[in-house]
Amino acid sequence: MGQKLLRFVKVIFFISVFSVYNVFAVDTNYYVGTGMFDVTGPATEINMMGYAKGSQKSNGIHLRQYSRAYVIKDKEKDTSVVFVSIDACMVSTAVKMQVAKRLAALFPGLYNETNVCISSIHTHSGPGGFHQYILLDVTSLGFVKQSLDALVDGIVESVKIAEGNLRPANLHVTSGELLGANINRSPTSYLNNPEKERAKYKYDVDTTMTLVKITDERNFDVGMISWFPVHCTSMNNTNGLISGDNKGLASHFFERDMNPGQLPHQVSFVAAFAQANLGDVSPNTKGPHCMDTGLPCDTATSTCNGRTEQCVASGPGRDMFESTLIIGAKQYEKAKELYKQANITGLRLSGPVDFRHQYVDMSNYKFQLPTGKNVTTCPAAMGYSFAAGTTDGPGDFDFTQGTNSTNKFWSVISGFISKPSQKQVDCQKPKPILLNTGEIDVPYAWQPAVVATQILRVGQLIITALPGEFTTMSGRRMRESLTQVFSEEGKVTNATVVLAGLSNTYADYIATFEEYQKQRYEAASTIYGPHTLSAYLHLFKKMATAMVEGKSMDVGPSPPDLLSKQLSFVLPVVFDSAPLGYDFGQPLEDAQASYKQGDLVSVRFVSADARNNLMTNLTFLTVDKLSSDGSWTTVYTDSHWETKFQWSRTSTLLGTSSALVSWQTSSRDPTGVYRITHTGYHKALLEEPKQFSGTSRKFTLTSLEWSYTPNDEIISFQPRD
Ligand SMILES: *[C@@H]1O[C@H](CO)[C@@H](O)[C@H](O)[C@H]1NC(C)=O
Ligand SMILES: *[C@@H]1O[C@H](CO)[C@@H](O)[C@H](O)[C@H]1NC(C)=O
Ligand SMILES: *[C@@H]1O[C@H](CO)[C@@H](O)[C@H](O)[C@H]1NC(C)=O
Ligand SMILES: *[C@@H]1O[C@H](CO)[C@@H](O)[C@H](O)[C@H]1NC(C)=O
Ligand SMILES: *[C@@H]1O[C@H](CO)[C@@H](O)[C@H](O)[C@H]1NC(C)=O
Ligand SMILES: *[C@@H]1O[C@H](CO)[C@@H](O)[C@H](O)[C@H]1NC(C)=O
Ligand SMILES: *[C@@H]1O[C@H](CO)[C@@H](O)[C@H](O)[C@H]1NC(C)=O
Helix, strand or coil: CCCHHHHHHHHHHHHHHHHHHHHHHHCCCEEEEEEECCCCCEEEEECCCCCCCCEEEEEECCCCCCEEEEEEECCCCCCEEEEECCCCCCCHHHHHHHHHHHHHHHCCCCCCCCCCCEECCCCCCCCCCCCCCHHHHHCCEECCCHHHHHHHHHHHHHHHHHHCCCEEEEEEEEEECCCCCCEEECHHHHCCCCCCHHCCCCCCCCCCEEEEEEEEECCCEEEEECCCCCEEEECCCCCCCCCHHHHHHHHHHHHHCCCCCCCHCCCCCCCEEECCCCCCCEECCCCECCCCCCCCCCCCCCCCCCEECEEEECCCCCCCCHHHHHHHHHHHHHHHHHHHHHHHHCCECCCCEEEEEEEHHHHCCCCECCCEEEEEEECCEEEHHHEEEECCCCCCCCCHCCCCHHCCCHHHHHCCCCCCCCHHHCCCCCCEEEEEHHHHHCCCCCCCCCEEEEEEEEECEEECCCCCEEHHHHHCCCCHHHHHHHHHCCCCCCCEEEEEEEEEHHHHHHCCCCHCCCHHHHHHHHCCCCCCHHHHHHCCCCHHHHHHHCCCCCCCCCCCCCCCHHEECCCCCCCCCCCCCCCCCCEEEEECCCEECEEEEEEEECCCCHHHCCCCCCCCCCEEEEEECCCCCEEEEEECCCCCEEEEECCCCCEEEEEEEEEEEECCCCEEEEEEEEEEECCCCCCCEEEEEEECEEEECCCCCCCEEEEECCCCCCCEE
16 A cells, blocks of 8 residues: 555545534534643741731641633734632732733733733732732731732743634523522611612522533533632631632532542633622621620620620531531532533523723712712722721731730831711711821822722623622612613623622722711721712723724723732741751651541641742642552542641741641542652751651551441532542
8 A cells, every 4th residue: 555545544534534524513602721720828827818807827737729710812903801709808909910911921912011900819818918009918026928929920821822822712691599508697778778669689698600501612621610609708717827718618519520530730620600789798697696605785886795806607517617518518509500400491502792991080089879879989989998808807907906015017007097087077967087098198099099990791691890899789789780781772682791700909898878877897898988888880981982882981990909018917937947966857747657537637748838939830749649559549639628737837936737637538548558648848047948858657547337427417519539
């Protein structure tokens, strides 16, 4: 047989394979790429962002934080949008601006701040310090560059990965009701909304989960995004382990399910559980009780005997880990059910990819209310109830608890607190002003004045980038208003408006005008005054109208770049040392020789400050299983729910520390021989950090005749591998 004939046969073979492939291909409406990357911040010594609790410092990892990116590209035009959901408390202006700058340089003419939306899940268990405005960095003792860099680098990496795997795809949207996973934490404020409006809704929280399923041209699974409003405050303000809380866990479960055999940082199917209108929505479904007496708190004031500290909401679990598991599993299971049916009963998205973006100076936005009255927003200010915190985490903003002398950052800046002008007092009424942040910029701005507003569109799907925490009713008003614009003026059949909470700028809370009158926490934190929500409704409606009319928006004033001015009072790692007679990584308390399925395995290692190297895209621990060929295979990392990396300083003077690595085994873990490892970096005085690694003894895991695992009654989740 000649060379020519062989080539002919080869060509015929490829043509037939190609045709068979094409027969199975389905029509697709978009190009989609997905990417996920580690954004875990410093796991030791840095204050967690969210509860504003000075003593809540990071001391290990339960679940790593990730950025989940979705690039969606129009098939006809050259328009793309990027939606990113990150496991962080919020997106700061600094994060958004840095990411936009980096993406604009990497993909010239393709991406900038206008078509990239970064939304956050609002976990209260991630290290802070990534803000450029003072008030938001107070509890972290100022700016923490490592926190900012971890977020920016990881988000950019996730978008690069997504951009690198763009492929023809379909998106289907569907929604369903999820009950028992959220409650209103300011029900008395909600009741101040007009009765006629409340009568339109069954509950005082939104209970709808909206989900987008992404499949490729062969109907293979690519990814999903879901939106559901609930605070990520299942882990309470005593937790120091980095965690994505209930939403981070739901993503972890969904991704394990769809990526069998893959470790968390290797997954290709990306599942975001994004945030929505969560302002007044708590996951602590047992509701608030007095910690000392167990009785319900006073509802209107959330106090016990007139004091806030004891009034805390918890549940539904017996402790915060179980509560996280239950609320996370509920979201995961609902999403799985919706995902299955989305491409059968859901709406297949079709139509243009589009976006609008505008910066707005919210400190002085003048506009006309639908009633005809001309009103204005005010310079930012926090009301008194802000300091009281919420029932998810009662306040101890340092100055109210008399601990300001221990917080250096606070003492330096407290001298600059300004007295509100009469105009400001009138504008913010009835809010009694505690922190007049909008009228001071010494040493630099305290809260944002310029806010990003943005809408992304993918056919019938309208993603509304909310620059803060909209309460339930505030979100409903926004959704109704935009649905009306798109369906009536834009003639978009089945327009589906989703609210992407905590996107692009963190401008605190947004309560309705009626809720504002009650001045509970959410209202006290509605920083631009009583007309804040109405201003956003006005702005977003203008933007939606411009979109359906094909008109552009003014760019608006640029937010300031304050990164060169940042103050930081966080002490860097000076040195680490190992106790006399020990090496870094050596077990201090080794594993037992054998365990039964269901046992907790734990090993304490000589460790060092985890800030020496964040181990991004790596792990501080592994659980390895011995294979028949004598090699070790990693089955768990520090990002698995089953493991914990708990760090503690043993002597500040000597620079010694230890790490407790634990693994909750279960009947799903095959019996066999295992070991646990711990890796990190240690720093000698005035030297660069060096890597260390240590291993436990080998141990066996044996089976249980009667199998019981602590979590089985709660979650039916079964990894397929
Ligand atoms: C941002 O990117 C969009 C889309 O490529 C482009 O139309 C717009 O002019 C860019 N804006 C800026 C400020 O660079
Ligand atoms: C946090 O949760 C733990 C249980 O996991 C509980 O013991 C503690 O009292 C809670 N603390 C607060 C302030 O809610
Ligand atoms: C729906 O999606 C699944 C993948 O999740 C695919 O296997 C199935 O063929 C799709 N069904 C239809 C009707 O397109
Ligand atoms: C879209 O809207 C039409 C008309 O309102 C309705 O009949 C149809 O069921 C909707 N489709 C989906 C998938 O919701
Ligand atoms: C509100 O402002 C508009 C112009 O912005 C003006 O035409 C109108 O008369 C004002 N209304 C009132 C009641 O002052
Ligand atoms: C906290 O600091 C402020 C400003 O320096 C001071 O006026 C106040 O008395 C301090 N509070 C306490 C309880 O020490
Ligand atoms: C992250 O880890 C994966 C899997 O080990 C590897 O393939 C990838 O190159 C790493 N990416 C970066 C940016 O380090």
